[in-house]
Amino acid sequence: MDRPNFDLSEKERMGLIRLLLANLGQYYNGTDKLKVSRQANREEVRSLVLSNDFENPLDFKHSLSNVLKGLTEYGLHTPHPRYFGLFNPRTSFASILADVVTAVFNPQLAMWSHAPYAVELEYQLVQQFGRKFGYSQDVGGTFCTGGAEANLTAMVMALNHAFPDYGKSGIQGIKQPPLLYCSRETHHSILKAARVCGLGSNAIVPIDTDDRYRIDLELLKSRLESDIASGMAPFMIIGTAGTTGYGAIDDLEGLSAIAGKFGIWFHVDAAFGGALKFSAKQEKYLRGMNNGDSITFDLHKWLSVPMGASLFLTSRPELQGRTFSARTEYMPKDSKIAHGSFPDPYVNSIQWSRRFIGLKIYMALSFHGWKALEEQVDHHLELAEHLRERLLATGWIIKNHTVLPIVLFSHSYFDEDGAFARQLCDEIVHSGTFWISVYPVQGVNALRACITNYASSKEDVEALVKLMNIYVEKYMGNRPAKKSVGQQGSI
Amino acid sequence: MDRPNFDLSEKERMGLIRLLLANLGQYYNGTDKLKVSRQANREEVRSLVLSNDFENPLDFKHSLSNVLKGLTEYGLHTPHPRYFGLFNPRTSFASILADVVTAVFNPQLAMWSHAPYAVELEYQLVQQFGRKFGYSQDVGGTFCTGGAEANLTAMVMALNHAFPDYGKSGIQGIKQPPLLYCSRETHHSILKAARVCGLGSNAIVPIDTDDRYRIDLELLKSRLESDIASGMAPFMIIGTAGTTGYGAIDDLEGLSAIAGKFGIWFHVDAAFGGALKFSAKQEKYLRGMNNGDSITFDLHKWLSVPMGASLFLTSRPELQGRTFSARTEYMPKDSKIAHGSFPDPYVNSIQWSRRFIGLKIYMALSFHGWKALEEQVDHHLELAEHLRERLLATGWIIKNHTVLPIVLFSHSYFDEDGAFARQLCDEIVHSGTFWISVYPVQGVNALRACITNYASSKEDVEALVKLMNIYVEKYMGNRPAKKSVGQQGSI
Structure with missing residues (x-):
């Protein structure tokens, strides 16, 4: 009675594990070297997905490489320390082991x-x-x-x-x-x-x-x-x-x-x-x-x-x-x-x-204890506070009042309807330097940065403020032409 | 600004990965050498869970070892080829990589x-x-x-x-x-x-x-x-x-x-x-x-x-x-x-x-193709058919009619209320040789074996039939005293 061997041989397994570790190790170590996001073309993505043909499977290594390519080359890197977006964290190593x-x-x-x-x-x-x-x-x-x-x-x-x-x-x-x-x-x-x-x-x-x-x-x-x-x-x-x-x-x-x-x-x-x-x-x-x-x-x-x-x-x-x-x-x-x-x-x-x-959080707590969670949360609260201070110090307006690490900010130079905030956001997101978004406060779009990644640092915050001020300088009195832009920057 | 490093160092990561691979490799290679199930004492389990103290974390290796111990030593091994139970499969290596x-x-x-x-x-x-x-x-x-x-x-x-x-x-x-x-x-x-x-x-x-x-x-x-x-x-x-x-x-x-x-x-x-x-x-x-x-x-x-x-x-x-x-x-x-x-x-x-x-099934299909799924399903249908034949040939009665790999079986020797089926099931489950269960047909308990593990083989089926017949022999006219038993064998 023939049957497929979904275990693979030990040799095949070890070969694939080595390939995976090399790739994931590089990604995990070097996330901050990548662009935070890249525009993805649907046809390109679709054709990569369909290149793994279930009628005529590729060899194991190619199949795995295709998947790693898809996730690395298309879309957002939520584990990136300059992803200031939704509540998608970089995952702790302990919790990865748990999965x-x-x-x-x-x-x-x-x-x-x-x-x-x-x-x-x-x-x-x-x-x-x-x-x-x-x-x-x-x-x-x-x-x-x-x-x-x-x-x-x-x-x-x-x-x-x-x-x-x-x-x-x-x-x-x-x-x-x-x-x-x-x-x-x-x-x-x-x-x-x-x-x-x-x-x-x-x-x-x-x-x-x-x-x-x-x-x-x-x-x-x-x-x-x-x-x-x-x-x-x-x-x-x-x-x-x-x-x-x-x-x-x-x-x-x-x-x-x-x-x-x-x-x-x-x-x-x-x-x-x-x-x-x-x-x-x-x-x-x-x-x-x-x-x-x-x-x-x-x-x-x-x-x-x-x-x-x-x-x-x-x-x-x-x-x-x-x-x-x-x-x-x-x-x-x-x-x-x-x-x-x-x-x-x-x-x-x-x-x-x-x-x-439950194992994901159990292993994270077993490795690091409650204390590390406390430190992490305080770290993010401090980073957000630092971001607010630096923005205020360079002419920006903070549009929300919260202790949480969500900062909504705007500039006197912005349109009242926030259209410029939207354009600025898209430009930043498309450049791949940061991922931020927009959110309307009293009906007017403000920029939004949210910090929930344990690898984000003060340098990342400083870099964001610097970049924002470069853009303001660039467009001061010389607003970019309105153009049709995507929605990558929305939260 | 201090913050916890949930990435760990590369050296720490590699040490833990080696420990994990050694343990999981041993488990994955040697699942069939383990008892399918072991009785678990709640106090013992609880104390192992609580031995990873979140106030004073153990070192990483001990924490990980505790978890592996807990999952290996207590309870059922659903990936075991002699787990003929609920629809819990042994997971394919491709799908593990995907996770x-x-x-x-x-x-x-x-x-x-x-x-x-x-x-x-x-x-x-x-x-x-x-x-x-x-x-x-x-x-x-x-x-x-x-x-x-x-x-x-x-x-x-x-x-x-x-x-x-x-x-x-x-x-x-x-x-x-x-x-x-x-x-x-x-x-x-x-x-x-x-x-x-x-x-x-x-x-x-x-x-x-x-x-x-x-x-x-x-x-x-x-x-x-x-x-x-x-x-x-x-x-x-x-x-x-x-x-x-x-x-x-x-x-x-x-x-x-x-x-x-x-x-x-x-x-x-x-x-x-x-x-x-x-x-x-x-x-x-x-x-x-x-x-x-x-x-x-x-x-x-x-x-x-x-x-x-x-x-x-x-x-x-x-x-x-x-x-x-x-x-x-x-x-x-x-x-x-x-x-x-x-x-x-x-x-x-x-x-x-x-x-x-979706990645779990995508990678399994990328590795093995639709064809392997077909072979696997047919393999299980054949194993179940083989089980039915061998049981019938040795005096058992098949109580259900289905093409699916679920076999309900009983013996003329059984109580009409199925109490003996229950006892026999518990004895087998407690011995750790197989995991089977009971299910009532027209109100009378029958034994139930369900085959959804790709590693289950004809030998496993033969061994089950042999064991069942040893038990029948053992108790023929000499039924075991009724005793209070657990519910491990229920599905």
Whole structure:
């Protein structure tokens, strides 16, 4: 009986590993020597993808080389220290090793009995992160593949909390229209979640923000009162700790007090900003986060692990099983009893069998400890502060107010409609020197630099400021002709 | 400004890589020398997990060694050729390399412009798998983290198809009660999905099956008719190609005809069985799959790639964007125009930024081609057939009827309630020689062996039959005393 050998021979394996290590080593060591981004032509990319022909495979080394070429030559290098963009970090070596281990052992995280070490490890991480984030006793939670899944998990739990029959009779079983409240600056994964879980976008009540893009508590309160008076069923308030564009952090203490007063679920989307907890000096901005019912925190945003690694945490573990458990013939009925105080992962999450996500952060913490995370976060806060100071000192205007490492900046010389900011951004991105983006503040585009790469340094910040001033000099009174440009610089 | 160096030095990296390669090489080469499973004591596991102290980190090598110890010494080895269990494969070397590459480059799959090569590669894979599965023209789809997400994606699309206002007004905007139909043997991720998307479990109409656990078409038709007559709104039929326990494949052609007649969405959950498409001889059992609106296919089940890698395919790509797109200030507005004929991934899926999932299967196909997948699937079908023959020849009874490599078997000597099957299974699992499980057929436990590991051979099958017959001999007329046993053997 012939069968393919997907193991390859040891000699073939070692040859490929050497090739991979040489290439990845060069990339990892020399990321800062590359252009941050390159314009990609779709036909070129497509033809490289299709050059690995599944009918007539190339030899192993060529196949691997093609993939490395594709990822090196096209598009953005998010691991580059001058990628000041979205929350895509350079990944730590420890977390890369973790993904290798996971791919080889391939444990299946549905049941404790099937993967005792992996499931136990994730459980202990949930407890430790829960305590770091201020939950005082029982911590529930699960690893998710991204913040979108974690936010959806929170929404489904909030529905089950407010409407105990939700699991059975769904939203048609709810007599009044259910409503959830968040700021206008909330991440759009909330919109997706509301659509997926059958609420529809009409169930979202977006509340206006103050001049620092934080949800307005007075407006929220009066809206809640009037909605209740008119027969609606508010069931959830979502606070954001670190909006994507501006870096705003809602007043979580104020929000939790309102949620408490009205007796509704309080969720904190701290996908990005949650890492502030690791800064002794600045964690005060997250005050109130621990009063809530649930938290979204993306490890892959600011903690330097590969995507996707999100944590959903909840102070109501008992509700988690009730929301997600699904009994079936082919799963052990008494896993909770057999393994002590916690049920198997598949009864606690939207997913069923899934990847071992937790190892990435476990190995990073094992190697470097909590202390290194603290140092990293403080390092980024200092870099952002330095960037603000240097920009201000050279005639720029800072357009946002946040402690987070997101800096929105503009120049008196800019168009009022921000069209020049857009052009400048595109020019910089196309040159490959930096990746920055634009974000509108009060409707006018500002430039945006966000620092979440542990390899970014003061020199990188200085170089950005210098470059920006060269451009200002270049165009002072001599604005470039408007031209059709791509969208590479948008965030 | 001090900052932690998460890259480590090149010397440290190479030392750790050598340690990792030595250990993983030994594991990968010698998986078949290990016990398939070992009983794990929770306290022991917990103390190993907690021995990596994040306040006082161990040195790098000890940290890594602890993790390797935990995964090697506790629990199941799903990559073992004698793991005849759930659909957890041994991972191909090509797909392991892919996960390494992904972890280092860490591309972000929200937008084409951010990761042109990665997004294009996934797009081309969706097209190629779509065509393999018989979709004739435009193929839509997305990579998901698991079958649960893919099935949820299908359900949300079906709701948007039947009720165009679903995205806005949600389920409360639907006047009649929406219903979906599937067999009683459907995977419980359907139950989870129905709860998550606000339908509630009451919206699921489970249809009885025939003696081979396939959905009864006549019952389905008459139930549809009576539900419509009584004012309900049927919107989706789900067929299963490969139930988890029994391996049943619904009559997909019959189901698609019924769905067509009633004008409702037809989804095929082919998470496991979809790979039959790669067997020229047996793909006939999937006839009708391509008539449907959507398909779930898990690459990590039978195609030897690490978890989680699921494909959602749809013949209605235009509906995908309408269902999942979420406009926001910080995403380019004209990505569709800028990059040709397909929109960015984040507008097509439940997820937002996510991991580069597609590379695992792309590299496996680049190395081995479609042909190797065909050979592998046929190899497993032959092994299962061989197992059936050998069991029948030595006095066993085969309890299921399927072409898939799932064999349910029993013995005249067994208890009618299957208690002895349970005990025998536990004894075998605890011995570490094989991992098999039990599944009830018509209420009586049978033993279950499922073969999805490319390294499993005829010798492994022979050894299982031999062992089973030794146990029968051992206990013939001398049944072991009933004792309290764990649940390791359940699937």
